[in-house]
Amino acid sequence: MSATTTSTTAAPSDAIKRLLPWLVAVAFFMQSLDTTILNTAVPAIARAMDVTPLDVKAVLASYTLSLAVFIPVSGWLADRFGTRRVFATAIGVFTLGSMLCGTSTSLPMLVVCRVIQGAGGAMMMPVGRMTMARTYGKPDLLRAMSFVAVPSLVGPMLGPIAGGLMVTYLDWRGVFYVNVPVGLVGMYFVYRHLPDYREARIHALDIFGLVLFGGGISLMSYVLEVFGEHRLSVIEMAILLAISALLLTGYGIRASLTPFPLLKLGLFRLRTFRAAVSGGFFTRLGLGGIPFLFPLLYQIGLGLSPIQSGLLVLPQAVASLGMKTLMPTILARLGYRNVLVGNTVLVGLLIMAFATVGADTPIWRIIVQAFALGFFTSMQYTSMNTLVYADVPAAHASAASTIAATGQQLSISFGVAGAALITALFIPPELHSHPDAIIDGTQKAFLVLGVLTIVSSAIFMELRADDGADMSRHAKREAGGAADHGGE
Numbered sequence: 455m456s457a458t459t460t461s462t463t464a465a466p467s468d469a470i471k472r473l474l475p476w477l478v479a480v481a482f483f484m485q486s487l488d489t490t491i492l493n494t495a496v497p498a499i500a501r502a503m504d505v506t507p508l509d510v511k512a513v514l515a516s517y518t519l520s521l522a523v524f525i526p527v528s529g530w531l532a533d534r535f536g537t538r539r540v541f542a543t544a545i546g547v548f549t550l551g552s553m554l555c556g557t558s559t560s561l562p563m564l565v566v567c568r569v570i571q572g573a574g575g576a577m578m579m580p581v582g583r584m585t586m587a588r589t590y591g592k593p594d595l596l597r598a599m600s601f602v603a604v605p606s607l608v609g610p611m612l613g614p615i616a617g618g619l620m621v622t623y624l625d626w627r628g629v630f631y632v633n634v635p636v637g638l639v640g641m642y643f644v645y646r647h648l649p650d651y652r653e654a655r656i657h658a659l660d661i662f663g664l665v666l667f668g669g670g671i672s673l674m675s676y677v678l679e680v681f682g683e684h685r686l687s688v689i690e691m692a693i694l695l696a697i698s699a700l701l702l703t704g705y706g707i708r709a710s711l712t713p714f715p716l717l718k719l720g721l722f723r724l725r726t727f728r729a730a731v732s733g734g735f736f737t738r739l740g741l742g743g744i745p746f747l748f749p750l751l752y753q754i755g756l757g758l759s760p761i762q763s764g765l766l767v768l769p770q771a772v773a774s775l776g777m778k779t780l781m782p783t784i785l786a787r788l789g790y791r792n793v794l795v796g797n798t799v800l801v802g803l804l805i806m807a808f809a810t811v812g813a814d815t816p817i818w819r820i821i822v823q824a825f826a827l828g829f830f831t832s833m834q835y836t837s838m839n840t841l842v843y844a845d846v847p848a849a850h851a852s853a854a855s856t857i858a859a860t861g862q863q864l865s866i867s868f869g870v871a872g873a874a875l876i877t878a879l880f881i882p883p884e885l886h887s888h889p890d891a892i893i894d895g896t897q898k899a900f901l902v903l904g905v906l907t908i909v910s911s912a913i914f915m916e917l918r919a920d921d922g923a924d925m926s927r928h929a930k931r932e933a934g935g936a937a938d939h940g941g942e
Contacts, residue, residue, distance in 0.1 A: 474589055477648050480640035481545060481578035484633055487613045488552070488571075491629040493745045494617030494764050497753045498626045503561045507750055511874035514746055516565045518867035519675045520572025521579075523668040525863060526716045528577040529584065529856035530659050537585045538650040540577055542641050547574030549637030556630035580859035587843050587851040588651050614764030621760040663708050663716035670701030671864065678871045717860065718853035721846065726921050729794075730841040731858055733913035735865045737798055737838070740805055740907030741831060742869020747808075747877070747896045755893035756813060769821050770828030777832040784833070790841050791917035793833065798911035800830050806904030809897040813889075844922040869903075876902050 492514065500507040532540045551571025558564035620628040677694050709715035722728045745767075752763035785793060804827045811820060839858070846854040877895040881888075 474586060474647075474649065477640075477644050478582035478586060480636070480643065481541070481548075481582055484545070484548060484636050484640065485575055485578065487616075487636070488630075488633055491613040491617035491620070491632065493749050494614050494760055494767075495621050495626045495629045496746070496749050498621040498760065499564075502626060503564070505561055507754060509561065511746060511870055512561065512565050513568055515675065515867050515870045515874075517568040517572040517575070518742075518863050518870065519672065520569040521576045521859075521863035521867075523671060524573045524576035525580055525860045526664060526667060526856055527659070528580045528859075529853060530656070530716075531577065532581045532584060532651070533653040534656045536650045536652040537581055538645060538648045541581050541585070541648055542645040544574050544577030544581065545637050545640045545644060547571075548578065549634055549641070550574070552630045552633035552637070556627040576863075579862075580855040583839075583859070584851050584855040585649060585651060587846075587855060589649055614767040615761065616764075618759065618761035618764035657714040660708075660712060660714060660716040663705055663712070666701050666705035666708060667716060670698045670705065673698035673701070675867055675871065678868060678875065717857050718850065719857075721850060721854055721857060724845045725916060725918070726790075726841055726844040727846055727854060729914055729917050729921075730838050730844075731861050733794065733798075733910060734838040734858070735861045736910035736913060737801070737834060737907055738862060738865035739869045739872065740802065740903040740910070741834075742866035743873025743876075743899065743903050744805065744827075744869075746870045746873050747899055750877070750892055751808075751811065751896040755889050755896060757889060766817075766820055766824060769825040770831070773825045773828030774832035777829050777836075781833065781836050785837065785922070789919050790837060790844075790922040791914060791919055793837050794841075794914035794917065795911050797830055797833050797837070798914060799908050801827070801834055802904045802906075802908030802911070804830060804904075805907055806901055809900040809904070811897070812893055841922050873899050873903060 496510045496514075497507050499513065500510050503510075528540070528544075548571055551567055551574055554567040555564060555571060558567055616632065617629050620626070620632075673694050677691050677698070705716075706719070709717060709719045722731070748767060749763055752758045752766055753760060758766070804823065807823055808827075811823070842854055842858045843851065876899040877892075879895075880898045881891045881895040
């Protein structure tokens with residue numbers, strides 16, 4: 455049974471259109487707050503659970519991996535049950551998962567609860583973006599998507615400081631409990647005001663495709679996590695990687711044969727979509743590991759307190775917020791191709807610059823570097839996120855959002871695991887908590903991630919100079935004398 459045109463009970467009013475970005479931003483705020491608070495708490499969680507800080511990467515990676523596995527189902531659920539019900543349910547599951555994380559008494563238990571939390575978070579980002587893509591025309595989408603992240607950027611600004619305060623004066627469990635009141639408020643407003651898009655008819659869920667894709671991705675992530683920890687032999691890891699490759703290849707074949715695949719891979723025929731998703735994947739591999747490395751470098755390597763560590767991350771969020779006022783003008787003047795190629799190289803160089811941070815580095819220089827990284831990272835995320843929809847028909851907005859969000863979360867999960875792996879390779883197991891060893895390991899990790907980011911700029915070279923021009927030009931006109939805001 456094929457899907458028909460999108461339908462809702464009524465077209466969104468102007469008031470709802472003005473409110474919608476704030477409703478979506480509630481979810482983005484929760485996720486960004488959760489991640490930044492948790493990064494600051496990594497050393498404290500390691501001490502409480504009697505493990506090394508590098509072991510806690512499983513807590514971070516399991517969440518983003520859970521997002522990547524469950525996100526493909528989100529588009530189908532939204533089409534079947536409606537964006538309003540699915541979005542509100544997603545916030546509810548995320549909130550429940552946060553409460554369970556706060557009650558965890560061991561690292562494995564915390565990892566399991568993070569998977570539950572990720573199952574809720576998996577539906578928030580793609581369904582939120584899909585709702586906005588269906589509500590606003592393409593010329594308005596850049597402005598609307600940019601505005602969305604004003605409240606969500608409060609998360610990265612408050613998260614490191616709030617996490618530092620909680621770890622210092624309360625308990626690490628508070629970093630999860632803080633999501634509860636935000637989640638309850640978000641559920642209420644989303645269920646009352648979010649536009650309810652759904653399909654009049656919907657095809658059956660590709661369960662077999664979900665098993666193939668989810669199994670392949672999970673195995674690949676697991677091997678990446680344990681690589682270098684000597685839990686498995688080389689032969690065992692090779693076998694698991696081979697099984698993962700077979701599962702993912704099987705999914706690729708199935709997606710090309712079934713009329714309604716889990717992920718609509720045919721969208722990759724669109725040049726702008728292909729560049730935004732594939733380029734974004736490899737760029738985020740480098741950027742995804744940065745939030746994990748900073749607390750290790752600052753708290754263990756440099757001996758700073760959790761509060762001081764949080765304050766050093768704050769300039770990134772401030773710079774991200776400031777960049778949004780300039781985005782429409784920059785994209786309209788330079789175009790997506792020039793911005794993404796040049797900015798990706800700049801971001802890679804800024805990541806590599808943190809390889810020079812050591813025990814004798816003045817704090818003011820770290821702040822300047824963090825501000826610069828936040829500024830250009832914000833430009834990168836907004837450009838990639840909006841380019842996804844440049845040439846995608848409205849009927850495929852759900853599929854495009856699902857693929858983009860899946861790739862984003864996979865790259866972040868692999869980025870965290872990769873950053874921890876690179877760091878661990880340069881640090882003997884008995885020195886995983888030694889300051890000098892941590893500094894040396896994180897410095898080498900920054901270099902590798904920076905190089906990877908620079909190399910990923912080549913993917914954006916396939917773009918044409920006028921790709922996405924309609925979106926950026928209209929956003930610039932709409933901005934006029936007013937400021938636009940937004941981010942990832």
